[in-house]
Amino acid sequence: MLQYDVIVIGGGPAGLAAGIEAWKEGAKKVLLLERDRELGGILQQCIHNGFGLHHFGEQLTGPQYAQRFIDEFKKLGIAYKLNTMVLEVTENKEVHAVSKEGGYQIYHTKAVILAMGCRERPRGAIDIPGTRPAGIMTAGTAQRYINMEGYMPGRKAIILGSGDIGMIMARRLTLEGAKVEAVVEIMPFSSGLNRNIVQCLQDFDIPLLLNHTITEIKGKTRVEGVVVSEVDQDRQPIHETEVSYDCDTVLLSVGLIPENELSRDLGAGMDVHTKGPVVNQAMETTIDGVFACGNVLHVHDLVDFVTEESQRAGKNAARYVRDDTRKTGKEVHTRAGSGIGYIIPQSIDCEQIDEDIKLFMRPRAVFKHVKMVVTGDGEVLKSVKKQRMTPGEMENITVEKSLLSGKEYKLLSVDVFEEE
């Protein structure tokens, strides 16, 4: 029988960090399953730099960041299988997978770490009017074409959505000789990092049209142009603001969705806001012994935080196997209060806090000069001043172990308040 202590699903930055940490924490029968032909995940196509500033204190490219973890993973001799697609994870911890080499495989394991990442929202998810010609793809697809396969997706492009991938691809296309007419953003602010507005758009004089969207795509076999309209406060197009652009390519950078088919089929509790599983401070889902980390849990803007979170998942998965650590049920739930979109983790098992708790959250809007306040059943525990907050940048706040131990709060809330 194929019996393991920990099986990690996904060989991107989350899976690699979780696998390494589980191994270091004493789980020796670790197996990582990856559906792609190599390890590293989407980082392999993210050839731009800026990764690793928090974790390594230096600027690395995506492949360089991945390489460090791949090297360590291989050096430790942790088992992994490539070109292997996991089809199902069952509650009694059977992992069903297929590959050309191994056929249909059933693995038995004591703990599972879900690290399947996320995928991009396609055109169908946002319903853009117009025809359906060739030349419309997600920014990530274009990224893989240019950076790994060696194909140019087009010569004249419009990018819809100003997320980081959209802006990075605007620069990438420009460097490779294409013309990017504009980056079109329906919201009044960019959902990407400020530094990317500067070094990807402003550096190359690419216009960022806020409060605008694409209202028509034209072309029969190939994209021939788009119509861009300004939108009002309710994000509805304003008539007579239409501007036509000639282009042969439309890239979509309109958001990422955690890839949770396996988690959902398994019956793990899901968070409607993050679109990922509900987890506790150990990164354990509602299914005993099943942990989740990285973009499958919630979409991160920095891989450094994926690494940190995944290490926690790996460490706790190993503890689950080694010390038979089980949930006590004495939980305090976290609540995203005013101004906050969601909080990870969704619950904290108060009996099992072994270190300070780092809450990750995403603001709902752009705020200036505010304070983030943590309350336990209405009692103020902590307050942190913030000069600026934006939905494009994940926030975190550390709740010290001492603030929670011995207390029996039911609800831990984080709210954003204007500073007086």
Next chain:
Amino acid sequence: MEKKELICIVCPKGCHLEITGNSDGLHVTGNGCKRGVIYAKKELTNPTRILTTTVKVKHGLSDRLPVVTDGEIPKESLMEAMRIINKLEIQAPVKSNQVLIRNLLESGVNLVASRDMAEL
């Protein structure tokens, strides 16, 4: 010099910098760390960037190999650098950080591979 505003691109935090100048030099506020001051001064006098792109690779797992400059090059020479880099064609195997072009455009900066790529 009047007041100038910049967004720092040194790290993902993206501090909003305000720069005022006098005869003693530039005065920077709004920076979260000292790297912001260095960035602001450089950005106003000689803006530089790290360049990341890909080169053609033969016999590798992918058809393109990601590459990166091991230091910053002047912003205005990015396109010229691309023209030189696009002519390059290399053979796998390649090791991460292997130098592919030494002293790119006399900038003192090298172009290096940004991942390992085994020979297929």
